[in-house]
Amino acid sequence: MPAPDAEKVLRKAIRARGPFAPAYYLHGADDYLKEHALRDLIASAVDPATRDFNLDVRIGPELDAEILGSLLGTPPMMADRRVVVLRDVPAMKKDTRATLERYLAHPAPDLLLVMVAPAGEAKKSEEDLRARALAVEFAPLDGDRLSKWITHHAKEQHGATITPGACVMLHGAVGNDLPALAAEIDKLASYTRGEAIDE
DSSP, rough: HHHHHHHHHHHHHHHOOOOOOOOEESSSSOHHHHHHHHHHHHHHSSSSGGGHHHHHEGGGGGOOHHHHHHHHOOOOSSSSSSEEESSSGGGGHHHHHHHHHHHSOOOOOTEEEEEEEOOOSSTHHHHHHTSEEEEEOOOOOOOOHHHHHHHHHHHHHHHHOOOHHHHHOOOOOHHHHHHHHHHHHHHHHHHHHOOOOOO
């Protein structure tokens, strides 16, 4: 599934609170977008009342095969599903990776597995994991997608509007570094105090 389509499928599941794929593989160069998608996915899939019991976030290279097997085999408590997030999956140890691959061949219906790869050059070993999950790539935004993100961020975070000309100027001054753009939008929204952000 091409990345833009996979991202749409993920966003639709997040908005509707399901149905979710059994496993997601979040990768790509833009860690800011990746982390926001992960945060939204967890918020949508995990009941806040049982979050302490039904959410595990672990770093792949720190896990051994036995611990991972236990994480993946634990049923949810007082909820429909558990969520297990594995960070830095490409750097997992060989035996731990084998446990993960066995699980992906027959994923549990009451577990949502989210694998997260850090930004950087993709490893050949990632291809198999991407093929066994809904792989969502988060590439740096540019052009129209970046303008839409700026407009969306201003509206969602501050209830502010921003003109197309101001979007172009902001992009020209800051580039496509989303954390820096978010900080500048925050300043502009504070300065305009509810008025439209314009040139």
